[in-house]
Amino acid sequence: MDVSPPSYRRFSSVRPGLVPENVDELPPYTRRTAALPNEPAIRRGPTEHIFFLTEKNKNLATLRLYSSAKSSKSLPTFFEKENINGILEIDAEKGDSIQSITAVVTGRIITGANAGDTVTFLNHSLPIWSKSRDVPRIPSPSEGASKAKLLGRCEWPLSIPLPRTVVAPNGTGSKETYHLPETFLERHTNASVQYDFTIHISRGLTRSDSRIKTAFGYIPNTRPAPPSELRQLAYHHGSPLLGPHSDPSGWKSLGPATARGVMYRQQPVKVECLLSLAKPLSYTRGSIIPCFMALRSSDENTLGLFSTPSAISVKLLRRVRFLNPDNLWDESVQEVGSASWWPSAGVQSHPNACHMEGEIKLAKDLRPSTAIGHFSVSYHVSLQQFDVPHYQAQEKRPLVSEPVEIATTHAKAPRPKAYAPPEYTSTVRPTEHIYAVPYSSGLTPFPT
CATH class of the missing domain: 2.60.40.640 (Immunoglobulin-like)
Known part of the structure; x- marks a missing residue:
């Protein structure tokens, strides 16, 4: 059963997702006559x-x-x-x-x-x-x-x-x-x-x-609230997204967190990282979760290793929880998405700090967030320990984690746009089960 949001067909009613009329800063939008990607050009009965x-x-x-x-x-x-x-x-x-x-x-x-x-x-x-x-x-x-x-x-x-x-x-x-x-x-x-x-x-x-x-x-029909006005403008014009520095109301920054460990079993390393997720923290399946990462280290070589796109491990995890026949809670956590990363072109980096843009591609058949009685399906984005050659993290638990919602219908705003360059796009959809303990640092976000 294909439940792709862009292909929803209602023969009883059609509710177009238009930008709210009270957003004065946005240009007037016209309904597109061409079919959207993944949407049939002719609506069948x-x-x-x-x-x-x-x-x-x-x-x-x-x-x-x-x-x-x-x-x-x-x-x-x-x-x-x-x-x-x-x-x-x-x-x-x-x-x-x-x-x-x-x-x-x-x-x-x-x-x-x-x-x-x-x-x-x-x-x-x-x-x-x-x-x-x-x-x-x-x-x-x-x-x-x-x-x-x-x-x-x-x-x-x-x-x-x-x-x-x-x-x-x-x-x-x-x-x-x-x-x-x-x-x-x-x-x-x-x-x-x-x-x-x-x-x-x-x-x-x-x-x-x-x-x-x-x-x-x-x-069901679950719909996120519209994104920030600046992100709506970016989607409408196809221009790059503005990061947390230029669009603070459009992002939620988590942490910061500090990755601590050793290189080559003897050299201590420490990297501060600040993960930001696009607000609101509700995303339509079949679209993307925009991400932003700020990294800082006193050692330039260490920073270069940790800012490699393949080293940053940000996962979308799904938790299914229910009361089993023995009257005990049964819970499974599965990885259902992984972020792709690339160097940010909108924020200038320097030897001790760099900035990365990323996004998590959401599968069209993701089950939406659900809670009813003894059964729930929930999601959270988790920053795992960095995957750097010859690096051993001090702890195995995730550095930071944040609950998010998965919806079935697009917000009443311009459709989200994927920005990942082809060379940084991951084509593998993880399926393994992992168990993660949500953790969030209470530190104040570091300046950039």
């Missing part, structure tokens, strides 16, 4: 998914769902604020004992194979048809669905809204309101978030009940 209920080699019921999935072979996929639209068709023979037909939408957090290892946070039922006149019915254009007993080919149009929020237990005995989480299912993670759509066909005592069931994907 909804994708049809067909499911059958077959008994004795005969189709008794057909469910057609229309979703934002790119292919009918994919799971039906619905974005926040979209309805589950479809058509249910039933061929009822004379003497069929159907008592009622109900649509059920469920959302569950699953952490094990037993029934007790599942938490249902969404359970919405909608009566479609019932033999009893006291139960509401969905209007049907079929004459055979208007009586107390179904007969012939009966059809019901479906349009079921999905709630934006749900109330679920928070683990402390009380309940909280949460946004619906995105579908989460990964081979190496023992927790999943799954959604199902089911048509229940209830019959009398002489025949067993039947159902049509399909899983579906859900994608």
